[in-house]
Amino acid sequence: MNTRWIPLLLLLLAFSSEFVQAQRSLTYPQLVQQNRSSVLQEQAILFPSDTNESLILYTFRASYEQLPFRRSTTTGEDTGYESELRMDLELRDGDRPVARESWTDTVRTATYEETQEESSHVEGTLAFRVPPGEYQLYHAESTFRRVASANRTSSGQRNPRNASRDGRLTIQVPEAWKEPRLLVLKESGQSESAHHVTLMNMGTDARYGEVYTLMVLVPPEEDASLTVRIRPEENRTDQEPLFEQSLTPDSRIDAHSFELLNRHGTPKISIQTGDSEAASASVWLLPIPNENWPSRPHRIELLRDGESEPVARQTVTPRWANMPVSLLNLDVAIDMLRFILPEDPLREIKRGSAAGREQAWLAFWKERDPTPDTEYNELMVEYYRRIDHAWETYTTPEQPGYESDQGRTWIRLGPPERTERRYPPGQATQERWYYPDRVILFEATTGFGDFRRIGVEER
Secondary structure (H helix, E strand, O other): OOOOOOOOOEEEOOOOOOOOOOOOOHHHHHHHHHHOOOOOEEEEEEOOOOOOEEEEEEEEEEEEEHHOOOOOOOOOOOOOOEEEEEEEEEEEOEEEEEEEEEEEEEEEOHHHHHOOOOEEEEEEEEEEOOOOEEEEEEEEEHHHHHHHHHHHHHOOOOOOOOOOOOOOOEEOOOOOOOOOOEEEEEEEEEEOOOOEEEEEOOEEEEEEEEEEEEEEEEOOOOOOOEEEEEEEEOOOOOOOOOOOEEEEHHHHHEEEEEEOOOOOOOEEEEEEEEHHHOEEEEEEEEEOOOHHHHOOOEEEEEEEEEOOOOOEEEEEEEEOOOOHHHHOOHHHHHHHHHHOOHHHHHHHHHHOOHHHHHHHHHHHHHOOOOOOOOOOOOOHHHHHHHHHHHHHHHEEOOOOOOOOHHHHHHHHOOOOOEEEOOOOOOOOOOOEEOOOEEEEEEEOOOOOOEEEEEEEOOO
16 A cells, blocks of 8 residues: 555635624624635645646636736627736746746637626636655746735735745645545536536535535545535534534545646536555545525534544535625624614614624514525525625615615615706706605715715605
């Protein structure tokens, strides 16, 4: 048996996804800035090999709203928008360059609205094969880095989600390492000669409400019985596990090497298999039933039978696509209830510990959940998305959009059936918002989009 073990080493450059119990001092505008300044989610992963060279994968992901789009005129006509992207990485051993890899792509959209889609993103991967040693991974050239620098300049602070302080990452490739590792995958499949896996490429995040695959990598000489156990992150030992499964020999994959299958798009890996005596790692691929779990972090632990201390652990945070900004912070989410709650009930929810506030907030929305048998509360999500819309549409230099008369109306009543703008001679511009039972009247107070509510008409 091959006793040399080069483990999977997950080195997160990305700051882990914000959860609803983030710092209490954050405000909604700060959450918006924090969410949008995350130009690049990136990570480096080291895979084992049955040769003297292991595989380093550098993967990255960025949403369209963070890319430097410009008008596309490649055919001499206005054909939409495009963003030309480049990533050059250099791997060094001290001052000696070892390898350099480049990645390029051009992203095109038909409309400006598509360039601002948070749910649309670009992904890429660069690969290096190296012998044991200590290496530094440098950004020699990167479109994403230039965008990150511009964002840091405008916000006046460095974004912790970006790379290490000097723009490099140190990677240790040991001669022998005997620690098991865990990696979150999007999905897995199998052919006659290999297994194929797709990386989640979201750092320690997983998609909320979707099954994902857990890869467990273990040194091939490991002979103890192992169990995967998943609990809520609250760390209460009296809670029943969300998931528990023993790793059995019949589901073990004897992995010899790992190969990158694509450089563009979500990274896909081929696991080459063979004789167990020459394997570089024992691998298990477990489907994790995350589709009905709460939208809160859960902790994955790998335990040897008879031992209470895990030999590997990983915290995973479910992440929604287009998650409303307020839900990134518990206290902001509670404070935003002021548009629909009187002062006294809101004060009651704000009292007590973080756990008490969370329970009171959850209870408030549970009572109003149109589908109480599911984790997803459509009414809650709609409410907080209205707040996001008010911020994005009605914010002016004078006030945040959700504090404006039009923003508050949108939050409470939702989108009108139609709107109508009028320009009375010698008077301020007026807007009329038509709802099924009423018409809300607004009047411009400045030339910068500020409107105040001046009345309501019954229909």
